[in-house]
Amino acid sequence: xxxxxxxxxxxxxxxxxxxxxxxxxxxxxxxxxxxxxxxxxxxxxxxxxxxxxxxxxxxxxxxxxxxxxxxxxxxxxxxxxxxxxxxxxxxxxxxxxxxxxxxxxxxxxxxxxxxxxxxxxxxxxxxxxxxxxxxxxxxxxxxxxxxxxxxxxxxxxxxxxxxxxxxxxxxxxxxxxxxxxxxxxxxxxxxxxxxxxxxxxxxxxxxxxxxxxxxxxxxxxxxxxxxxxxxxxxxxxxxxxxxxxxxxxxxxxxxxxxxxxxxxxxxxxxxxxxxxxxxxxxxxxxxxxxxxxxxxxxxxxxxxxxxxxxxxxxxxxxxxxxxxxxxxxxxxxxxxxxxxxxxxxxxxxxxxxxxxxxxxxxxxxxxxxxxxxxxxxxxxxxxxxxxxxxxxxxxxxxxxxxxxxxxxxxxxxxxxxxxxxxxxxxxxxxxxxxxxxxxxxxxxxxxxxxxxxxxxxxxxxxxxxxxxxxxxxxxxxxxxxxxxxxxxxxxxxxxxxxxxxxxxxxxxxxxxxxxxxxxxxxxxxxxxxxxxxxxxxxxxxxxxxxxxxxxxxxxxxxxxxxxxxxxxxxxxxxxxxxxxxxxxxxxxxxxxxxxxxxxxxx
Amino acid sequence: xxxxxxxxxxxxxxxxxxxxxxxxxxxxxxxxxxxxxxxxxxxxxxxxxxxxxxxxxxxxxxxxxxxxxxxxxxxxxxxxxxxxxxxxxxxxxxxxxxxxxxxxxxxxxxxxxxxxxxxxxxxxxxxxxxxxxxxxxxxxxxxxxxxxxxxxxxxxxxxxxxxxxxxxxxxxxxxxxxxxxxxxxxxxxxxxxxxxxxxxxxxxxxxxxxxxxxxxxxxxxxxxxxxxxxxxxxxxxxxxxxxxxxxxxxxxxxxxxxxxxxxxxxxxxxxxxxxxxxxxxxxxxxxxxxxxxxxxxxxxxxxxxxxxxxxxxxxxxxxxxxxxxxxxxxxxxxxxxxxxxxxxxxxxxxxxxxxxxxxxx
Numbered sequence: 026x027x028x029x030x031x032x033x034x035x036x037x038x039x040x041x042x043x044x045x046x047x048x049x050x051x052x053x054x055x056x057x058x059x060x061x062x063x064x065x066x067x068x069x070x071x072x073x074x075x076x077x078x079x080x081x082x083x084x085x086x087x088x089x090x091x092x093x094x095x096x097x098x099x100x101x102x103x104x105x106x107x108x109x110x111x112x113x114x115x116x117x118x119x120x121x122x123x124x125x126x127x128x129x130x131x132x133x134x135x136x137x138x139x140x141x142x143x144x145x146x147x148x149x150x151x152x153x154x155x156x157x158x159x160x161x162x163x164x165x166x167x168x169x170x171x172x173x174x175x176x177x178x179x180x181x182x183x184x185x186x187x188x189x190x191x192x193x194x195x196x197x198x199x200x201x202x203x204x205x206x207x208x209x210x211x212x213x214x215x216x217x218x219x220x221x222x223x224x225x226x227x228x229x230x231x232x233x234x235x236x237x238x239x240x241x242x243x244x245x246x247x248x249x250x251x252x253x254x255x256x257x258x259x260x261x262x263x264x265x266x267x268x269x270x271x272x273x274x275x276x277x278x279x280x281x282x283x284x285x286x287x288x289x290x291x292x293x294x295x296x297x298x299x300x301x302x303x304x305x306x307x308x309x310x311x312x313x314x315x316x317x318x319x320x321x322x323x324x325x326x327x328x329x330x331x332x333x334x335x336x337x338x339x340x341x342x343x344x345x346x347x348x349x350x351x352x353x354x355x356x357x358x359x360x361x362x363x364x365x366x367x368x369x370x371x372x373x374x375x376x377x378x379x380x381x382x383x384x385x386x387x388x389x390x391x392x393x394x395x396x397x398x399x400x401x402x403x404x405x406x407x408x409x410x411x412x413x414x415x416x417x418x419x420x421x422x423x424x425x426x427x428x429x430x431x432x433x434x435x436x437x438x439x440x441x442x443x444x445x446x447x448x449x450x451x452x453x454x455x456x457x458x459x460x461x462x463x464x465x466x467x468x469x470x471x472x473x474x475x476x477x478x479x480x481x482x483x484x485x486x487x488x489x490x491x492x493x494x495x496x497x498x499x500x501x502x503x504x505x506x507x508x509x510x511x512x513x514x515x516x517x518x519x520x521x522x523x524x525x526x527x528x529x530x531x532x533x534x535x536x537x538x539x540x541x542x543x544x545x546x547x548x549x550x551x552x553x554x555x556x557x558x559x560x561x562x563x564x565x566x567x568x569x570x571x572x573x574x575x576x577x578x579x580x581x582x583x584x585x586x587x588x589x590x591x592x593x594x595x596x597x598x599x600x601x602x603x604x605x606x607x608x609x610x611x612x613x614x615x616x617x618x619x620x621x622x623x624x625x626x627x
Numbered sequence: 628x629x630x631x632x633x634x635x636x637x638x639x640x641x642x643x644x645x646x647x648x649x650x651x652x653x654x655x656x657x658x659x660x661x662x663x664x665x666x667x668x669x670x671x672x673x674x675x676x677x678x679x680x681x682x683x684x685x686x687x688x689x690x691x692x693x694x695x696x697x698x699x700x701x702x703x704x705x706x707x708x709x710x711x712x713x714x715x716x717x718x719x720x721x722x723x724x725x726x727x728x729x730x731x732x733x734x735x736x737x738x739x740x741x742x743x744x745x746x747x748x749x750x751x752x753x754x755x756x757x758x759x760x761x762x763x764x765x766x767x768x769x770x771x772x773x774x775x776x777x778x779x780x781x782x783x784x785x786x787x788x789x790x791x792x793x794x795x796x797x798x799x800x801x802x803x804x805x806x807x808x809x810x811x812x813x814x815x816x817x818x819x820x821x822x823x824x825x826x827x828x829x830x831x832x833x834x835x836x837x838x839x840x841x842x843x844x845x846x847x848x849x850x851x852x853x854x855x856x857x858x859x860x861x862x863x864x865x866x867x868x869x870x871x872x873x874x875x876x877x878x879x880x881x882x883x884x885x886x887x888x889x890x891x892x893x894x895x896x897x898x899x900x901x902x903x904x905x906x907x908x909x910x911x912x913x914x915x916x917x918x919x920x921x922x923x924x925x926x927x928x929x930x931x932x933x934x935x936x937x938x939x940x941x942x943x944x945x946x947x948x949x950x951x952x953x954x955x956x957x958x959x960x961x962x963x964x965x966x967x968x969x970x971x972x973x974x975x976x977x978x979x980x981x982x983x984x985x986x987x988x
Contacts (some may be wrong), residue, residue: 108955124651133931174820182952188885189868189953204789204868205954291886295866296789308885342698343706351732355819373871373950378758382751389747400735403690404728409698410706413633421695425637428687429644432680435746439676440754441669444880446660447952448871498640509656514875516950519958526931526944527659534656538761605706 027147033618051159052080053151054587055477058158059137060479062128063472065165067556069124076117078546081503083110085532085539087521110520111180112207116172118183119215122326123222124168126460130329131226131264132510135233135257137475138333141577142251144594147587149235157228164221171214179215180207182518184315187308189287191281192296200282203296223272225544226264233261244596248353249574249614250559251600252339252346257352263321263328271318274311281306312374317369324363326460327427328356330467331398333418336600337470338405340573341417343610344600347404348397355394355401362391372443381440395431399424410610414571415489417469422497423463430458433508450531451511457504469496469552475497476556477570480580482563488555495548499611502541506534513552572611575600579615630702633978634695641688648681662916662945662966663877663896668753670878676746751814763892764872767813769858778806779969780858781836782819787863787870788884790956792947794834798826799974799981820862820888828977832962834861834947835980837973838895838917838934857977861974871950895966903948917968918943928976930965 026318033171052058083105090103098105105113111207136154140147171178181204192204200625202208241250250258277288289311292304339346346352366378368384402424411417431623434456437443446452468469469492478482510531515522523529569578580590596617602612651657661670698707712919762880765781776797782796782805797805797819805816863872865883872891873880881891895916915934922929933940947962967973 068833106955107958111952111955111957126766183675184870186952186981193867233812293866294885305887309887348728348732351736373880374882375887375889378754382754385750385754386747392743393736396739397732397736399687403687403694404731406691406694406698407710409694410700411630411695411698412700413630418633421633421637421691425641425688425691428684432684435680435743436676439672439746439750439751441665441757442673442676443675444757445669445875445878447880448873491742494636497636501640501644505647509651512651512657512658513656516948516953516958521958524959525946525948525961526941527946527948530655566930605709610706 041179045283046614051155052149054356055136055140055151055154056584056589057149058154058480059133059135061158062132062136063479064134065161066125067128067553069120069128069165071553073117073120073125074546074549075586076113076120078542079105080110080113080117080543081539085115085520085536087523098341105520107520108179108180108206110297111182111518112172112177112211115180115182115207116168116178119179119219120168121460122183123219123323124165126326126468127222127226127322127466128161128352129227129324130464131233131257131260134253134329134468134475135229135261135332137479138253138577139233139236139257140240141478141580141589143237143240143245144576144590144596145236145240148232148587149240150232153228153261154232154592155497157225157232160221160225160228164218164225167214167218167221171211171218174210174214176201176206176209178207180205180211184319185212185215185278185311186315187281187306187311188291188294191289191311192280192294193282193285197494203299213282214277216275220272220275220279222470223268223275227268227272228572230261230264231426233257234265237261242596245576245614246596248350248594249599251332252335252349252352253329253332256328256330256335256356259356260325260328263325263360263363263522263596266320267321270314271322274314274318277314278311278427288445309371309375311368311374312371316370317364320367320370321360321363323459324359326464327467328359330464330471331356331422333474334423334467335402335417336418336573337474338402339601339603340416340426340474340571341412341420342406342409342604343412343445343603344405344407344409345599345603347407348401349599351397354403355397357434359391360436362387362394366391366527369438369443371492372440378440380497385438385440389435392431392435392438395427399428399431403509413490414473415484415486415493416470416474416571418493419466419473422493423470424464426458426462426466426501429505430455430463433458446517447512447560449511450507450517453517454504454507454511457507462500463506466496469493472556475569475577476559476563477566477582478584478599480560480563481566482559483566483570484559485555488551492548492551492555495551496545499541499545499548503538503545510534543625569613574598574602574613575609576614579613631696634692634699637688637695638692641692645681645685645688649738657733659876660914660942661876661878661933662896663879664896665753665757665937666878666896667867668756671727672750672753675749678745678796679742686799754775757892760890764858766860767816778808778860779810779816780860781973782816782860783825783834784862784864785872785883786832787865787949787960788954789867789954790949790960792832792834792872792883792960792962794829794830794832794948794962796828796859796977798824798828798982799978801826802974815855820860823861828980830980832947833965834962834964834977835928835967835973836895837916837970858892863889863891867950870953870960873948873950874945875948876945877964878911917966917972918945919965923932927979928965930963934968945975 049057091105095103107297189204190208194201194204194389200209200213237254259304269371280286281288281290287304287306290304290306294300335346366384366388368380369388372381392422403556437446437452473484513531515531522531566582576594579594596614597616598614598618600614602618603610658670661667701707769780786793804810863881863883865885870883871880872883877893879893881889895913917934918930918932919928919930931939931941932946933943945964947964949957949960
């Protein structure tokens, strides 16, 4: 585990050949595990995207038959059934959050970048790392199969609020739900699947924390770590503290559904004409437990992207990251405050409104570290030498659209304003600006950025730019009007926008958004084609194609198997020494910077 | 152009976003008119945040676009601006500031935190007035202005279920007792929310209340009256899953929680004499809210009537649309709010509803 060997000596490799299965499938190599996470996340991104497109089609044309699947709904006149629609958006959100964004950020990029960027030969616990991926497979199987169980997949929202999600039949009855068809077997599969995801994330976060604390290369002090690593570090801490709470909540709900406990089920429930329960539980308890995890989870889904974007921006602006320490403090600030703001999801829930006031003030103040980060990114490109490569474009797209996502959050943090916009499309707009146009933009940027180090080949930059251009334009066309329909009062989670008088006027805007969404979805095929083509036929990449400074670029292409580095790297400077100094404008972390170089202070 | 083209893309897309907010109110893509007395506060706070946010949106996006334009790499790879060069013209006054990393970090931490704290504390009192039980006037006396008694607040109990709103009203006799200036039976009034009675009136998917009535605080000056507004207290319960009592036109939203009774208070917009001394609070605009009238042909009350013109107007249909996912029928769990023009009109409806109820028995 200790990599702090004598600087410069050759690292002792064990050169025994691994079988194909040990090397590529049950691999203990962090790079392979990262790539495994990457591929599975891309596949689930496709699934989640298709679910989203079906949601959008239904919203724009609520009274038409949905192409391809209308045969399945013959009894409903070819139109999809409302509970099927509820399943669509529930599974879209669940898949995107638990199987796309989190595995992408912490699984794929956390695994790939952490040892390479701190100069470690591998993770602290390689076997645990392998298990953190394979424990997800039961989750993949359960979530995929849940579409085909009796009653369909979970359909009570990704938040799974009791009692809609958890009310059960009398003891001895079947696992169906009296509240909604999807809340029977589908919900049980959903709960079990998320439990597996949680266990996997937990294994990952323990591993990341240990690796970053113990295995940094000689000279890699904490304040010489790239921002990506800082973000991964703090994210891992967040996960380690928040996940147990979700795990407990999921278990409680699973017990409610299967063993007849009543953690979240109060007395006196009546469905139709019969009362299935003895009670004694409290549905609000689920919301507290769920959001105690899921609000920090929002930051788990954005902080690593912020870290990676910081590195990308600094690299391609050829400027030191402005306010490096302020950036670290603001990530830590977001993480700290992130634990005391969960109640802002519950202002209208029946929680004591006096608690709402406290949660509101904490929530509004969390905008501050986010604002500081935006200003620091602007400070970084100020007087830069901006190279508009594809990763840089996605990183800049992240900054410009995170501003929107951040600012719109202030509306819903304000309790009186939230009375009106709570559960409207304004919220949907906000979350998609933060998760789609921010997190996913960061992920796209990171894929284009680290692809050469992962696979030794470059992705096509021109196709990448086309991909960025269309995603940026149509992403905004899809999500920006959601603010407006939210202000008009359109509720979220409804399959037919013509049901209410107030909401009926949003139909033209909904059509516009849906057409944009279909284009946006199609455009992603450019990315898939570029990705697959470049895997095999991309231009061979140099060791350091972007002229970046961090350690992963000092090692060969492809990165040597176990061990990562031919010799243990010794770090002499911070990660962001860029500027004008003679023939080249960067200084690798393994090089000694000349005195006076910008960013060399660390 | 070359690299500078990208800054134009960012500029154009962000400008389009900003413009869509400018165009939206003209297209009617905006907040519906507020019909409750607290709607003015909610909307005011919305606009406070809106303008602050708009300012910072335009500022930061503009800075981003300008930087992308100015500092785009030259086609020959040379730096567009030397590290040691003078600042561009408009930046000159703040050059010294910009070059001091510590000072500028402090500035852009301190200034936003002051603004954010302002935003946060500006919300506190409105939120308390709308939702805190301690801030509500006692419903038993809530229509009292100065020394004049206007009766107790209208109480109704709403029980949500998949997928309808079932509303319970007091009987006509009981209602008249509550509105009597000489009323005495407070325990009967207070028990309404907790205990249903045999003569209660049940209505599905319609909530009825009335707009306002005229009172004269000083009996010696009969023409010096105040339009005093009626308070509504809703005792909200659900018997199966979580629903949300959502009257967007009234800026009212409250989840109904299984196993709990949650009170909801609001008043219609027509008058805002909420000062304890009975004076009119001049800040607020005053408009009529009542939206229903008796229709002889249909033999029932119809809503969606513009109070000024008396004509049919969809802007005056007030949906009571469930806002928390409650199952397959969630989207169509929509009731209507009927606002009668005065207490007499409401009473007229209540008598009809009572007859309907008794007919079924």
